[in-house]
Amino acid sequence: MAQNWAGTYEYRAPRIEVAETIDDVRRLVAAGGRVHALGTRHSFTDLPDTDGTLIDVTRIDPAFALDAEAGTVTVGAGTRYGELALWLEERGWALRNMGSLPHINVGGAIATGTHGSGDRNGVLSGAVTALRYVGADGDLHEVRRGDPDFAAFVVGLGAYGITVSVTLEIQPTFRVRQDIYTGITWDAALADYDELTSAGYSVSVFSLWEPDTIGHVWVKTRLDADDDPVSDTLLDGVRQLGDESPLSGMTNVTELAGVPGPWLLRLPHFRLDMQPSFGDEIQSEYFVDRRDAAAALSAVRELADRIRPHLIVTELRTAAADELWLSPAYQRDVAIIHFTWHNHPDEVAALLPGIEEALAPFRARPHWGKAHRFDRAAMERVHPRLADARAVFEGLDPDGRFVNDHLVRVGVREPR
The missing domain is CATH 3.30.70.2520 (Alpha-Beta Plaits)
Structure with a gap:
């Protein structure tokens, strides 16, 4: 059976499909049924699990794209942070911060609010200026900083689609x-x-x-x-x-x-x-x-x-x-x-x-991806915009294609 990287959580999904391209993701979503994204498997709970199909995005080409004038890089969501860092360093660029493990994939870390440290350094999600995802309709969508509800999309927990690429702020190497x-x-x-x-x-x-x-x-x-x-x-x-x-x-x-x-x-x-x-x-x-x-x-x-x-x-x-x-x-x-x-x-x-x-x-x-005992009521007490985010996700996915037990338990999605 498939497990998380530490071997301490066993996925219950009856199917795991490995996507080689974004079109593969679109095809798998369009096929119907419940789906959820799977990255480098660094969550410790059933947050990324599903009773349908898990779509592993780690084999999709990183498709690195540097925009030196804008100070950004675009990269496939399944790419590990360490691989992105090596690519940037070779070109004289850097990320503002990294997590303790460079092995985590970019999309999963962003979706769960993962972080490094530093009083003046935000969580890794704060570097996102745009992301592209496959929605419940099987189509590719893009949201950018400044768009309506962008603040709901970034730490999105896989609740509204499968993120396939992200654009991040970068700076000169140090x-x-x-x-x-x-x-x-x-x-x-x-x-x-x-x-x-x-x-x-x-x-x-x-x-x-x-x-x-x-x-x-x-x-x-x-x-x-x-x-x-x-x-x-x-x-x-x-x-x-x-x-x-x-x-x-x-x-x-x-x-x-x-x-x-x-x-x-x-x-x-x-x-x-x-x-x-x-x-x-x-x-x-x-x-x-x-x-x-x-x-x-x-x-x-x-x-x-x-x-x-x-x-x-x-x-x-x-x-x-x-x-x-x-x-x-x-x-x-x-x-x-x-x-x-x-x-x-x-x-x-x-x-x-x-x-x-x-x-x-x-x-x-x-932390969204680590072991805790919070339920919907407890999350609503500490996350003042939880209901707003839930409303955005419900509107994007009215049939509950990306709903799972964990998201319902913590109040990010409504039960079906």
Whole structure:
């Protein structure tokens, strides 16, 4: 049976068809029945599943198209971010940011509001200026920034069609170094969380929820020159000379220890040419207003003894606000609390309600593609434009061709 990349979710769809061209997608949609897009399989739930046909778009030609004057690139939605990054770097261009895994496909990452880190960096979806999708009628459609309801389409969860290509903002290439800071106490971090997360272009904290120190802080510094200085201290912690961290010993991690390199080999945590992350894992993630970061982290710390036995690692990140209706960063700068769990499905399922209850006062939004327990009512409490987005999707797909159980459960589509 087909599974997600980590092997922790098994697709129930009776058919998986691999599209080689956009015309293949149109043909499969026009054939009738329920359909849904399938990318590089990085979701941890039934979000991309269907009781009809899954259409794998990862084999469609990337058809890279650079518009240097506009500062954009157009690429097939099934293309992995790392492949796009290599193509751009060869031509002197870059994306503003990348997720921790360069293995994820562009369309799927955008549709779920996936992100990297950085106080001033939005989620990856914010770079979209246009997208093309096959709708319920089997025809190819295009929407562009400024069009009516564009803000509903981008983080669209596959709820209205199958995205086949996207246009993204780009910028000239740049270089980055990664340094690790250790010894930062929870007291210091929570007293000035903004200073911690603003220490670099992109900052990630890898935590095991130990009682005293917050963990290992990876600071990714955007460089004007390779010999730009970096601070030897951060809050009450110090910069390491080596690369020891919760990910140390893993050969699939991008280069640390302050070695300058191109953006595409530093912004992701993992190397494109190797298996990402840990594998055999479950992931959960929640987004809170950055102003509530210290209080939200303090609330989760109360559960640390229950969390730790089932946790591989937590990663704490940030992202800037946007105007995309179903984005986890819609109209608020966010602090992000991520959990990579051991493959303990029953124990993780039992933990999530407690974590979500602890985060409820902060109107936490879950990552759309990761394990959570939110239903329609809970989503409506934290996503103020959910009903508006649902109305757009229902209008585009009145017969429910792209409806699945997950989208109904979280209120993105109406039941059929």
